[in-house]
Amino acid sequence: MDVAVKRIEEAIANNEKILVYGDYDVDGTTSVALFYGFLDSFYRNCDFYIPDRYKEGYGVSEAGIEWAKTYGFSLIISLDCGIKSSKLVEKAASYGIDFIICDHHRPGEELPPAIAVLDPKRDDCPYPYKELPGCGIGFKLMQALVSRNPGWHPDPNSFLDLVVVSIASDIVPITGENRVLAHYGIRQLKECARPGLKALMSLSGITQKINITGIVFGMAPRINAAGRIAHAKTAVHLLLAASEEEAYHYAEQLNIKNEKRRDFDASITEEALAMIEEDETLKMAKTTVLFKDSWHKGVIGIVASRCIERYHRPTIILTMSNNRATGSARSVPGFDVYNAIASCSELLVQFGGHMYAAGLTLELEKVAAFQRKFEEVVANSIPEELLVPVVDIDTPITFNQVTKKFFNVISQMAPFGPENLSPIFIAEDVKLASSLRVIKDKHLKFTAVQDDRKLEVIAFNMAEHASRIANGEKFKIAFSIEENNYMGHQSIQLNIKDIKFE
Template sequence: MHFKWKYDPPTPEQKKDAEKLIDNLKVSPVIATIMAKRGIKEEDAKKFFHPQLNDLIDPFLMKDMDAAVERLNEAMGRKERIMVYGDYDVDGCTAVALVYKFLQQYYSNIDYYIPDRYDEGYGVSRKGIDFAHETGVGLIIILDCGIKAIKEIEYAKELGIDFIICDHHVPDEEMPQAAAILNPKREDDTYPFKHLCGCGVGFKFMQAFAKSNGISFSRLIPLLDFCAVSIAADIVPVTGENRILAYHGLKQLNQNPNIGLKAIIDICGLNGRTLSMSDIVFKIGPRINASGRMENGRESVNLLVEKDFAVAFDKAKHINEYNEQRKDIDKQMTEEANLIVGRLESQQKHSSIVLYDENWKKGVIGIVASRLTEIYVRPTVVLTRDGELATGSARSVAGFDIYAAIKSCRDLLLNFGGHTYAAGLTLRWDDVKEFRDRFQAYVEEHILPEHTEAALNIDAVIDLKDITKKMHSELKKFGPFGPGNTKPMFATMNVYDFGTSKVVGREQEHIKLELVDSKSNNVMSGIAFGQSAAARYIKSKRSFNIAYTIEDNIFKHNDVQLQIEDIQPTEGQT
């Protein structure tokens, strides 16, 4: 893929702020400049680099929190049976594990429930409500879904079951008649931070419950690793309150993770490493997701709440097998989807992609949509058939609101939900073609050229000599990384192969590089994944430019490695 590099030099005001940071905080010039460009001033630096749990927002500022805590306390006082119900993805499973594990310490008449993706579908199901009624449940705490379950919650009320909804998806004008609805995206909610994930909303509920019952906040800290996993996997902004939760959650994950997560860490071969948000996104999250994609998400919650490590390890191995199956299906479906896109491209290029195949597996279409979005840099919807219905997943590109695009077709939809960059939808199979045409027309009208441009935002242009241990140590303090706080991207111009770069990988698809530039004698190692096409040019002894992030070299202690995102010939050289 050819990227456009975008670099904005620091403004005069940012240069002044950077000089203050250099003088007063003694940070390196490169780091000071990045801080200034990201708006981190001297007075903000301490809180940014050392987020404090004391700075978490008062949970009672969230709309309906008083009512939610009162209803939960009432249920416990009456000894009602409580069900903790959640979505089958990472956010839902971690949220259920967090709330269930915390409440179980104080109340025994409690169980959890994850709907079956294939049998019940997304969100609140009648089957789940019927099961709750049969088992004597009086209160359901629902996590990471429920904000649109108007008819289902009406049905539950007829059976004498109350709901407390903890969701973060965009609500409709009409909301369910629940005992309490906790959702910072409610229009009537003035909660200062709007971007909590479902697990984050569940955490705030438990924080409020603890506060109202005189339970020390320290009892919640062991559950913060669930928040970190959820924030990373659900790709919510790592800013504000999410940054505090992710920072301390990662600390918990690295120092003393919950037993179920420890089993996944071991299965992934990550034991002994300092785990990052990337490890969650690419290793831990997919495994938690795998049981819900292939079979039933309850297996993941069973693992996450397990107290015996030997049992947890066996469960993690089983879930890992699901993940291997998922990879095979994902690869096959992505190849099929690419062939379809290739045929469509030869006829007409659209600003979006809508694909459907009645044989695609429902649990994997979200991954395929994500892959197509990355490959083609266009909003993508992938649908499969479920009886007379079509069910689908949508993924977007930076800057384009795919939820709004899907909402514009709501008269065709039986159900839909999500947020700016990811959504799910259900409609009649016979309406798929009309949906495709209308969705594509909406995208065509509203998308901007820069939305479909494969771009790398460069934070700083530096020389290889600028990459010191001090600079790298300061750089790591920028984490945890994610949307809203991306890992700084650097560019270095006019670098050369030291003579020892080589193609590596099972299919010779990567390049392991050793690079020099004309400013120093530093030999810098790097890895360029999937860029072996550039190897011939690199070995030609001509200069080239690189865009990269700076990473720990896991094979050499206390050393760094460049993860090279793009390689481009120096201007004038081809």
């Protein structure tokens, strides 16, 4: 960190051109908006660069290095990428361009020859908290710069609304420092969010429900849609917007892209699930690895997650890009998909990522061999119990104990997310009280009763239980407790995670 700070101070003192470089997903675009927004507020000789998902692919690209050379940049600060870009960092150095890498992905065996590499997952890094997102690493660099240069403004804490969006969207643990940053970031989203995020919250309808879940399902898909359907620069422009008018202009563009993304997502998911259903070998496998050259590269990660919802196992969805197969991997709780992919590295051109999400590229003729090897690696290492979806129950409870006061106590444990999940309760001898509705042919909403105490419940993707519930059968439910805001009216609602009939 001291080396990184010194090099940035030197660049500013010498009026060098500084390029802030980030990836095209939510963590990358929030990282760029955070650090470029900070730098540009007092130093004008800087710019930002986001690679094109389709022309350049993930992370630091050759085209990005050439662009930096053409426009006379002498320092690149990469955020949320770069930890495996040794050859490109060397190439930049040959052009007289220094690199500072701020990343949170796992390093390879050798670190890139950058001026400084800030990554808490380095084996030799003593930083006490290891799970910051890429935007969090940028935030720490900004804090370090301001601590050494008190005259540099704005205050790093004014960027916490961006930090919490990256924490939520990148599915990092909401523990330790992340939980603190997320808590204050959510407070900022509620009280004084930047115009771009305010516009996103309005368009996604989460102004009354600003929490980690609201960010993940409301804001993140719209920010991601920029890079999935076109170019992620639109997302950065939105996050940097200075006025509400400008913010709404960009937010509406992202909303349109997100609608297109949904269409691609739905059709490709349908195709992928059909491929599994039609192949007995695939149905019985411990993994899902599917390839089709026409699938839209921008949604294959989402499709992998959808496949896991149906078939609970490590999943990789591949498509063709630049005459190679490129893919996104997703995992099930408790299984390290990154390590499994690393065990197949001899078949890959490149790969990178986390325990639960990774990306990879390989030659087209090696797809079949990779499918076989990945299945073999996972089958030999995954415990059977991880292949069965489980709802972990914290404690039994009765409806009479579910009060506003009890909900307020639970809320003090928020923000909830990975490794700090909202408590899950179980209640027995429950039945329908009234008003059973099926929403969009998929979800259930009704009033449930236990011992004369009635509560509103929502059950996502459980429409298949409608007839048994309507017939008055008793059941037990696993659920979390949440607050429902409708037309200004607040009420306690149970969010059902599973139903079992007695």
